[in-house]
Amino acid sequence: MTKNGTNILLVEDSVTLGETYKEYLRSLKVRVTHVTTGAEALAELAENSPELVLLDLKLPDMDGSEILKAMSRRSQASKVVVITAHGSVANAVEAMREGASDFLVKPFDGSRLRVIVRNALERQQLIRSAKSPASDFDRDRFGPFIGQSVAMQMVYRTIEAAATTKASVFVVGESGTGKELCTETIHRLSARRDKPFVALNCAAIPKELMESEIFGHRKGAFTGALEHREGAALRAGGGTLFLDEISEMDLALQSKLLRFIQTGTVQKVGEDEARPVDIRFMCSTNRTPLEEIAAGRFREDLYYRLHVIPIQMPTLRERREDVVLTARYFLRRFSEEENKNFSDFSEDAVRLLLTFDWPGNVRELENVVQSAVVLHQGDLIDAAMLRHSMGGAVIRPKEDGGNRPASPQSTGPLWKIERSAIENTIEACGGNIQNAAARLEISPSTIYRKIQSWKQREEKDSA
Numbered sequence: 001m002t003k004n005g006t007n008i009l010l011v012e013d014s015v016t017l018g019e020t021y022k023e024y025l026r027s028l029k030v031r032v033t034h035v036t037t038g039a040e041a042l043a044e045l046a047e048n049s050p051e052l053v054l055l056d057l058k059l060p061d062m063d064g065s066e067i068l069k070a071m072s073r074r075s076q077a078s079k080v081v082v083i084t085a086h087g088s089v090a091n092a093v094e095a096m097r098e099g100a101s102d103f104l105v106k107p108f109d110g111s112r113l114r115v116i117v118r119n120a121l122e123r124q125q126l127i128r129s130a131k132s133p134a135s136d137f138d139r140d141r142f143g144p145f146i147g148q149s150v151a152m153q154m155v156y157r158t159i160e161a162a163a164t165t166k167a168s169v170f171v172v173g174e175s176g177t178g179k180e181l182c183t184e185t186i187h188r189l190s191a192r193r194d195k196p197f198v199a200l201n202c203a204a205i206p207k208e209l210m211e212s213e214i215f216g217h218r219k220g221a222f223t224g225a226l227e228h229r230e231g232a233a234l235r236a237g238g239g240t241l242f243l244d245e246i247s248e249m250d251l252a253l254q255s256k257l258l259r260f261i262q263t264g265t266v267q268k269v270g271e272d273e274a275r276p277v278d279i280r281f282m283c284s285t286n287r288t289p290l291e292e293i294a295a296g297r298f299r300e301d302l303y304y305r306l307h308v309i310p311i312q313m314p315t316l317r318e319r320r321e322d323v324v325l326t327a328r329y330f331l332r333r334f335s336e337e338e339n340k341n342f343s344d345f346s347e348d349a350v351r352l353l354l355t356f357d358w359p360g361n362v363r364e365l366e367n368v369v370q371s372a373v374v375l376h377q378g379d380l381i382d383a384a385m386l387r388h389s390m391g392g393a394v395i396r397p398k399e400d401g402g403n404r405p406a407s408p409q410s411t412g413p414l415w416k417i418e419r420s421a422i423e424n425t426i427e428a429c430g431g432n433i434q435n436a437a438a439r440l441e442i443s444p445s446t447i448y449r450k451i452q453s454w455k456q457r458e459e460k461d462s463a
Contacts, residue, residue: 006029006030006031006051006052006121007030007031007033007048007050007051008025008030008031008032008033008050008051008052008053008054008117009032009033009035009041009044009045009048009050009052009053009054009078010022010032010033010054011035011036011038011040011041011053011054011055011056011059012034012036012054012056012083013036013037013056013058013060014036015036018034018036019034021034021054021113022034023110024109024113024114025113025117027114028114028117028118030117030121033050036060037059037060037061037062038059038060038061038062038063038064038066038067039061039062041053041059042067042070045067045070045071045076045078049077049078050078051078051079051121051124052078052081052120052121052124053067053071053078053079053080053081054081054083054104054117055067055068055080055081055082055083055100056082056083056084057082057083057084057091057095058084058085064082064095065094065095065098068080068082068095068099068100069098071099072098072099079101079102079120079121079123079124080095080099080100080101081100081101081102081103081104081116081117082095082096082100082102082103082104083103083104083105083106084103084104084105084106085105085106093288093290093291093294096290101120101123101310102116102119102120102307103290104116105300112301112304115304115305116304119304119308122165122167122308122309123308123309123310139156140325142155142156142185143159143181143185143188144178144181144184144185145178145185146322146325146326146329147319147322147326148321148322148325149321149322151314151318151319152314152319152322155182155311155313155314158309158311159182159185159186159189159311162309162311163185163189163190164190166280167308167309168280168281168282168283168305168306168307168308168309169183169281169282169283169308169309169311170282170284170285170289170306170307170308170309170310170311171183171282171283171284171285171310171313172284172285172286172288172289172310172311172312172313173284173286173312173313173314174286174313174315174359174361175286175360175361176316176360176361176362176363176364177313177314177315178313178361178362179244179284179286179313180199180242180244180284182284182311182313183197183240183242183284184199186282187239187240187242187280187282190240190280192238192239192240192280195236195238195239195240196235196236196237196238196239196240197236197239197240197242198232198235198236198239198240198241198242199242199244200213200214200232200241200243200244201244201245202243202244202245202246202247202248202249203244203245207249207250207253210249210250210253211253211256211269212229212231212269213231213232214231214232214233214253214257215231215233215234215260215266215267215268215269216229216230216231216233216234216266216268217229217231217268217269217270217271218268218269218270218271229268231266231268233260233266233277233279234266234275234277236277236279237277237278237279238278238279239279239280240279240280240281240282241279241280241281241282242282242283242284243257243281243282243283243284244283245284245286246283246284246285246306247285247286247287247289247292247297247298251297251299254298254299254302255299257302258299258301258305261281261302261305261306262305264276264277264278265277281306289303289307290303315358315361316358316361316362316365317357317358320354323353323358323365324345324353324354326365327345327353327365327369328344328345330365330366330369330370331344331345331369331373331381334369334370334373334374335373338373338374340373340377341377341378341379342373342378342379342380342381343379343380344379344380344381345381345382346380346381346382346383348382348383349380349381349382349383349386351383352383352386352387353365353386357439367389368386368389368390369381369389371388371389372385372386372388372389375388415454418450419450419454421440422436422440422447422450425439425440426447433447
């Protein structure tokens with residue numbers, strides 16, 4: 001239930017639908033102001049700042065995106081949930097980029113609307129808690145995290161606020177930003193700290209085995225099931241189940257996971273009995289959830305169930321002020337572990353740390369510093385030592401775009417230019433295709449397909 005006095009602005013040109021939505025929300029005890037045009041919405045927003053705006057993207061006098069842009073110019077703190085027609089999810093995804101926090105696709109029922117509204121209002125409450133003057137805003141460490149940037153201060157506060165609730169947590173961020181550390185920290189600070197924290201990597205387990213990994217199986221349930229197995233859900237009883245890279249989960253299994261969340265019961269593969277289990281759900285992804293929904297790879301209703309408290313983990317390049325602080329922490333740690341004498345970084349090493357883009361984020365920084373410590377001797381880590389550990393990457397000044405490999409050839413057939421760029425990047429990454437893919441902002445599988453196509457071209461040309 002939400003608190004009395006919560007204000008919601010409903011922007012919907014249909015009077016009938018507006019009254020229907022207001023009726024859907026009656027049980028939440030919120031105050032709903034309904035307007036039917038964009039002009040009325042802008043006038044209302046100029047006078048008041050509601051906690052939540054339910055915004056239809058198609059209005060008679062303007063597009064809903066214009067209202068989003070106006071709110072952004074005014075730095076209006078209201079959460080926005082956009083409403084769009086079926087088949088126009090791409091418009092909703094674009095609205096998310098412009099500041100909306102969630103979306104609804106028509107037609108939807110009352111339960112769907114109430115879930116969305118509850119989630120949005122809970123997030124607002126968490127944000128207010130995180131911005132409380134009573135909270136510290138000068139920490140350079142928090143649990144396993146290092147960083148004094150504003151972005152990390154907000155992560156720390158959100159973790160603290162989320163730890164006091166039972167709500168599901170959805171962590172989004174690039175690989176290496178600390179998504180699992182984030183969920184572990186929430187668990188350790190929560191009332192469930194003495195119960196299990198069970199993590200399952202959805203990208204690392206074959207899809208045909210994933211159901212058994214989550215729910216368990218009885219002996220003989222399928223070929224290879226030689227003994228009874230407790231799944232992650234039962235092992236996490238009373239505690240937390242963390243589903244890492246949940247966007248990689250097969251759609252059929254997503255349906256079973258949704259049923260598990262809704263019923264609170266687990267049924268092992270090969271068993272008829274369903275067992276009740278009390279767990280808190282946390283999940284993560286390095287993809288954009290709404291884009292996955294729009295592409296049909298992630299269930300919208302599962303997203304609504306899990307995406308109650310969202311946490312966006314910032315990349316290292318978005319908080320460059322934390323890079324040297326973090327690198328020095330790793331330097332002290334690994335120097336002690338390896339019985340080395342390194343005490344700091346040279347000036348040229350600090351410049352390199354600050355101008356490199358760190359596509360692998362904190363994990364890559366940690367690996368580079370550890371490698372430099374292990375492979376070298378001395379009092380200071382210099383730029384040459386770091387470059388050696390980076391695989392010899394060519395670094396350009398930050399104002400020229402940060403970390404980029406050497407320039408490829410600029411003339412010739414398009415496929416040859418593309419090949420040159422990719423091969424140069426792979427070479428700059430010391431042959432590591434995963435790192436090269438990260439720097440090129442493509443998937444490793446794309447690189448492998450390109451390499452195969454080049455080989456086929458060469459074979460055809462030589463035939």
